[in-house]
Amino acid sequence: MYTSSLTRRVISNTRRWAISMSSSETSEMRHLLARVNPMTGSNEWVVEDATYDYHQEIARSAYTDMLHDDERNKKYYEGIRRAIRVMHERGKKAHVLDIGTGTGLLSMMSAESGADSVHACEAFEPIAEAAKKIIAENGFADKIKVVSKRSTEVTVGPDGDIPHRANILPAEVFDTELIGEGAVPTYLHAHRHLLQEDCICVPHSATVYAQVIQSDLIWEWHKLQPIKIPGHSSVKPPAKMDACSGAASVHDIQLSQVSPEQFQPITSPLAMMDFNFSRGDFRESGLATVDADVLTEGICHGIFMWWDLSMDTEGEIRLSTAPSWAHPDGEEAQWRDHWMQAVYFFDQPLQVQKGERIHVTLSHDDYSMWFNVGHTELPKVDIERPICRCGAHVVWSRPRIGMLNDATRTGKYTQVLQKVVKKESLCVSISDGSMLPLIAARLGATQVYTLEPNSLCRRVMEDMIKSNNLIDDITVLNQNAQELPNEIFKNQKIDVLMGEPFFISSILPWHNLHFWYARTALASHLADSALILPCCARLRGVALEFEHLWKFHAPVGDIEGFDVRIFDSLVQRSSHISDAATEPHHLWEYPSRTLTADFDLTEFDFTRRVPTDTVVQKGTVEVLGDGLCHGIALWMEYQIDENTWISTGPSHPLPSPTRDLRWDRHSKQGVHFIKSNPRVTPGGKIHFEVSFNPSQGSLHFNFEVL
Known part of the structure; x- marks a missing residue:
């Protein structure tokens, strides 16, 4: 039901210490929470309602794009109908157990399809209560019993939560990786304790598909590449980083947005492994090897993975999560974000020739999968899950590795540094895990400092510096700018203050204005003629009509004839309390159409200190396209x-209106959702107001469609 991709949507990674206190005005409980402000870098206290976490959990449980998945809903419904019919044809009563009922949808489908008894379990109490109300509202209160427990806590028997074992199990416990949300232990426990031997599960089975591919784009998300500096030695990753297996976590993306021109298939899609949920004969860990013909000469960089569900025992109702370029429905394939596709990376690239046979191995444990490829078959024993041993894949996200490998981006910094860096220059870098200090040292600077307060990032940078023989030229400091002692630079002044800017703690694009706060803290260390790189920044925007991203927030109303507006109201109310209006998203994954030209909202001058007073910028932009904003x-x-x-x-100027949007793949953009989705027409206006509060390190937006 849940996908690891949705963790990308979390707006705050705050460290919290909750202290309850009572407001004298409202007599309501509040929490005093400590957190690190990602823009200012300072610790601060924030007062929030005591129910904040409660509402955030409800809002996160929404996943309305899943409920908008018409194909999923219809095929679950038909699979349930068939399972009940089969049980009745066997002369048995159909006893249904719905695990993780959520809205109660699958339970209501079961009752409507003629099930003789329906029990639904839901562990999260607020959602369980909502399910009970939805079930009653739709007229099934006397047919469906909701158990507010995890399935592993459900008891069976005359005095138990359910009177007898079930023989039909509809469940949606899958994620992008299929098993990442615990499908394997959930089904195994159900078969051991909750289901009859001849049960039918909906879906009945799943097949995992894998395609070996060559792609520089994909590989650059995995391994740091040498940085070429014209006229100088390259900056190279340490040997242990080059040999590292990488991060163990799956990389889930919308593969439909990776065009066939950006990768070369080495094999056809391979059916790697089946999971028969009705039999439950799989193990908590497993391994399968498939021999494959090599289609073309090339390099094996990684695996594209997706899966299919067979909703019925006959295999006639199939649901595929394949990307559009491999999907049986092509471009008409159902869009979904709760199930995307996954990318797995090999330890090392493997050179292959057309016509060769290679062996592709899939391994899995309770919650994850990993792949290997080779010319010889691996032993039929457990293969170790890849683990990062160099530290880089722990501290750097895959988009960050891709950013560091972006030769065009790095080339721009290098060209500018070539003009300003001299041997005697005192250069200071303020960015997490940046290659700028190494580039400056390669260009001849012998007094380079880099601020790395994050201990993991600092270790990685020290390895980079050591492996490139730059220990004498670069000093790594473990403090942030606000903590540096006065004598840290030996009474010299900074000639070049540089940053990308990039900080691990940043979530929204403007959080990297932390560079400005750090520059302000270092003002007394700057030479009168010091160069600040970058010297300024601007916040820009464009109004969009999304093809699908709006579904994250849109109420569902009705699903296959069942009224779920109670769930909509619950989620919308909690979202209003706990969710920020602006969210981070990798917009290259989400097709959209521009409704305005791109426009400036406000500017920031890094050659000056952060101001003390709130700055407000207002403006109006003209609507050029027709659509829903x-x-x-x-x-x-x-x-x-x-x-x-x-x-x-955007990686190039935006004509408007257009669908030809090519976003930077390595950065998350902010999206300020206008949840009323107003229709706009050419000639209309959108008024904006941006408020920057320097003391709080915050930006607030107000957009009004006129």
């Missing part, structure tokens, strides 16, 4: 020198 995309652009800009948004 789902939101405003927001991104930062940084000026490195007079002629050089780095964008974290």
Whole structure:
């Protein structure tokens, strides 16, 4: 039911210490929470309602894009109908157990299809209560019993939660990786304790598909590549980083947005492994090897993975999560974000020739999968799950590795540094895990400092510096800018203060304005003629109509004839309390159409200190396209020198209106959702107001469609 991709949507990674206190005005309980402000870098206390976490959990349980998945809903319904019919044809009563009922949808489908008894379990109490109300509202209160427990806690027997074992199990416990949300232990426990031997599960089975591919794009998300510096030695990753297996976690993306021109298939899609949920004869760990013909000469970089569900025992009702370019329905394939596709990376690239046979191995444990490929078959024993041993894949996300490998982006910084860096220059870098200090040292600077307060990031950078023989030229400091002692630079002044800017703690694009706060803290250390790179930034935006992203927030209303507005109200109310209006998203994965030209919202001058007073910027942008305004995309652009800009948004100027949007794949853009989704027409206006509060390190937006 849940997908690991949705963790990308979490807006705050706050460390919290909750202290209850009573408001004298409202007599309601409040929590005093400590958190690190990602923009200012300082610890701060925030007062929130005591029910904040409660509402956030409800809002996170919504996953309305899943409920908008018409194909999923229809095929579950038909699979349930068939399972009940089969049981009745066997002369048996149909006893249904719905695990993780959520809205109660599958239970209501079962009751409507003629099940003789229906029990539904839901562990999260607020959702369980909502399910009871929805079931009653739809007229099934006397047919469906909701058990507010995990399935592993459900008891069976005359005095138990359910009177007898079930023989039909509809469940949606899958994620992008199929088993990442615990499908394996959930089904195994159900077969041991909750189900009859001749039961039918809906879905009945799943098949995992894998395609070996060559792709520089994919590989650059996995391994740091040498940075070429014209006229100088390259900056190279340490040997242990090059040999590292990488992160163990799956990389889930919308593969439909990776065009066939961006990868080369090495094999056809391979049916790697089946999971028969009705039999439950799989293990908590397993391994399967498939021999495959090599289609073309090339390099095996990784695996594209997806899966199919067979909703019935005959295999006639199939649901595929394949990307559109491999899907039986092609471009008409159902869009979904709760199930995407996954990318797995090999330890090392493997060179292959057309016509060769290679062996592709899939391994899994309770919650994850991993793949291997080779010319010889691996032993039929457990293969170790890949684990990062170099530290880089722990501290750097895959988009960050891709950013560091972006030769165009790095080339812009290098060209600017070539103009300003001299041997005697005192250069200081303020960015997490940046290659800028190594580039500056390669260009001849012998006094380079880099601030790395994060211990994991610091270790990785120290390895990079050591392996490139730059220990004498680069000093790694473990403090942030606000903590540096006065004598840290030996009474010298900074000539070049540089940053990408990039910080691990940043979630929204403007959180990287932390560079500005750090520059302000270092003001007394700056030479009068110091160069600040970047020297300024601007926040930009464009109004968009999304093809599908709006479904994250849209109420569902009715699903296959069942009224779920109670669930909509619960989620919308909790979302209003706990969710920010602006969210981070990798917009290259979500097709959209522009409704305005791209426009400036506000600017930030890094050559000056952060101001003390709130800055408000207002403006109006003209609507150029016709459509529903789902939101405003927001991104930062940084000026490195007079002629050089780095964008974290579109990779080229935006004509308008257009669908030809090519976003920076390595950065998340902000999306300020306008949940009323107003219709706009050419000639209309959108008024905006941006408020920057320097003391709080916050940006607030107000957009009004006129």
